[in-house]
Amino acid sequence: MSDERVRAAVAAAAEAAGAGGRATVRMDGARAGIVLDATGLTPAGRDAAERAVRAAALAAGAAEARVAVTAERVRRRLVAVASGKGGVGKSTLSANLAVALRRLSLRVGLVDADVYGPSQPRLMAAEGAKPQARDKVLMPVDTPHGVPMLSMGQLVAPGRALAWRGPMAAGALGQLLDAEWGAADTLVIDLPPGTGDVQLTMVQKYRPAGAVIVSTPQDLALIDARRAADLFATAGVPVIGLVENMSGYLCPHCGEASDPFGRGGAEAEAAAMGVPFLGRVPLDARIRAASDAGRPPAGEEDDRVFAPIAAQVADWLADR
Ligand code: ADP
Numbered sequence: 001m002s003d004e005r006v007r008a009a010v011a012a013a014a015e016a017a018g019a020g021g022r023a024t025v026r027m028d029g030a031r032a033g034i035v036l037d038a039t040g041l042t043p044a045g046r047d048a049a050e051r052a053v054r055a056a057a058l059a060a061g062a063a064e065a066r067v068a069v070t071a072e073r074v075r076r077r078l079v080a081v082a083s084g085k086g087g088v089g090k091s092t093l094s095a096n097l098a099v100a101l102r103r104l105s106l107r108v109g110l111v112d113a114d115v116y117g118p119s120q121p122r123l124m125a126a127e128g129a130k131p132q133a134r135d136k137v138l139m140p141v142d143t144p145h146g147v148p149m150l151s152m153g154q155l156v157a158p159g160r161a162l163a164w165r166g167p168m169a170a171g172a173l174g175q176l177l178d179a180e181w182g183a184a185d186t187l188v189i190d191l192p193p194g195t196g197d198v199q200l201t202m203v204q205k206y207r208p209a210g211a212v213i214v215s216t217p218q219d220l221a222l223i224d225a226r227r228a229a230d231l232f233a234t235a236g237v238p239v240i241g242l243v244e245n246m247s248g249y250l251c252p253h254c255g256e257a258s259d260p261f262g263r264g265g266a267e268a269e270a271a272a273m274g275v276p277f278l279g280r281v282p283l284d285a286r287i288r289a290a291s292d293a294g295r296p297p298a299g300e301e302d303d304r305v306f307a308p309i310a311a312q313v314a315d316w317l318a319d320r
Helices: 003-016 043-059 090-103 166-177 197-206 219-234 265-273 285-292 306-318
Strands: 023-028 031-037 064-070 077-083 108-112 149-151 186-190 210-215 239-250 277-283
Touching: 003 023, 003 031, 003 043, 031 043, 043 064, 077 090, 077 197, 077 219, 077 306, 090 108, 090 186, 090 210, 090 239, 090 285, 090 306, 108 166, 166 197, 197 219, 210 219, 210 306, 219 239, 219 265, 239 265, 239 306, 265 277, 277 285, 277 306
Parallel strands: 031 064, 077 186, 077 210, 108 149, 108 186, 210 239, 239 277
Antiparallel strands: 023 031
């Protein structure tokens, strides 16, 4: 056995496991002491890297191999997606924003904090997936869209979350946000509608980098949207911008666009609130069908709706 051989084998194993250049080996006789920097790896990746470098050291002739795994704490930015009331498409936008940000190469995770109607497991095609816990820390579930996810709906039996009192829901939010997010450094958070305990805990304790407000074009929803925006502004959390959902109707039969709820309301409201207008999402039966099927349209090659919204959010985050 030569020390060099062990070092080379460990370096190659670390490289192959995605922790290239980040394993140092100290030899003490035939014993190898290895320090592995697993920053950015998922928990499973970290375990695999640890096993791989140990096996490599032993195969290269070390009589014993000890591996100490270190990882820098990833600083995470939280992007809250909020609306004044339910049913305006906040969950739909959250899922698509997360997928579109992922397509822009951000390392994104998705938190479904909508205790009243946790729908992300369905939207992200991860229904039935139960998150595991390690040392009482939850591990997000993988989704087919490259975005790990955790949902309030995974913590309780279906239909039970509604019965939670505010403080319980706020506590559950902590479990979701403090989960083992691995390399994900940007978390999109689908908040419940309105301005209750979960939202207050969010702004006061977890201080999102910014908030995206979703509204439909109707005046009533806009008044609610203003209330939601005020909650963040009052707490000193910047509003990244407003998205108008169900803006204009695309007729599936004739392809004609019409405006059942009026046009331009959200844009004017954004201007009045002094927040950027991030864009419109049409009321389109294909969006609903794809969402119900767990295929966020933002994942499609030809998406022209969510990509520009995500690009503005990404630019905003990059400027922070
Ligand atoms: P919220 O989270 O605000 O309660 P959801 O995202 O669950 O709202 O949307 C409510 C319903 O409206 C869902 O059935 C969803 O598929 C549908 N929906 C949302 N946005 C659109 C859209 N732009 N076009 C068509 N249907 C939509």
